[in-house]
Amino acid sequence: MMEKVFLILTIWRSIPVFIAFHSLRNKQAVMEDMRRWGENETLWSLHKLFVRSKLFRRIFLTRVSFESRKLQKIVRLFYKPAEDFSVDVISKKIGGGFLVCHGNSTIVYAQSIGKNFLVHQNVTVGRGKKIDGNNVPDIGDNVFIGTGAIVIGGIHIGNNVKIGAGALVNKDVPDNCTVVGNPMRIICKKGMEDEGIVN
């Protein structure tokens, strides 16, 4: 009850967020993010997520920054996102349904990131060996990355892939497979499309 009153009293603060949301070309991706963060697709839910989660703010502002730096700066005047050292995402293409669990020291630098990406804390996705002109990974849909994993180089991570906690991934991973360990070991069995959030 108290929270509801607080949310009602502070809704004015989210007006710049609503404006930024409405100006986005890729609203669908934000709506998919909202679903993955356990909310529905209303402006009220957007307000709730903004009040509650600095990590959600950060992903939202990353999306806004692709389209308008000015709007990103305006929203930031009203809401401070999680710091860079918490989660930093660098990619030209980020699918909807992006979820960060316990963001801390997580950096995702990728050519592209598919739908329903889930990343834990202390993860690095980034530069490594150049393959076919790319030195950062491209990541398919429904990819899960456990805590402490390192995913580097111009590799391809397929759809429905699970990357285990602490894995070092520096080679392609096919669809519907799990990869664990250092050196990496690929285990291919069923996909993970229908699974919930793995924590």
Ligand SMILES: CC(=O)SCCNC(=O)CCNC(=O)[C@H](O)C(C)(C)COP(=O)(O)OP(=O)(O)OC[C@H]1O[C@@H](n2cnc3c(N)ncnc32)[C@H](O)[C@@H]1OP(=O)(O)O
């Ligand atoms: C604060 C918090 O709690 S934050 C949450 C932190 N937790 C995480 O990040 C969880 C990450 N999840 C994992 O690492 C999981 O083990 C997953 C996703 C890799 C499990 O995938 P599954 O497909 O269920 O694999 P399964 O458990 O059957 O293990 C398959 C094999 O990989 C091994 N394995 C599983 N996880 C790992 C791992 N992280 N590192 C090394 N080997 C592993 C298993 O021992 C097993 O080996 P075996 O075939 O020789 O017996």
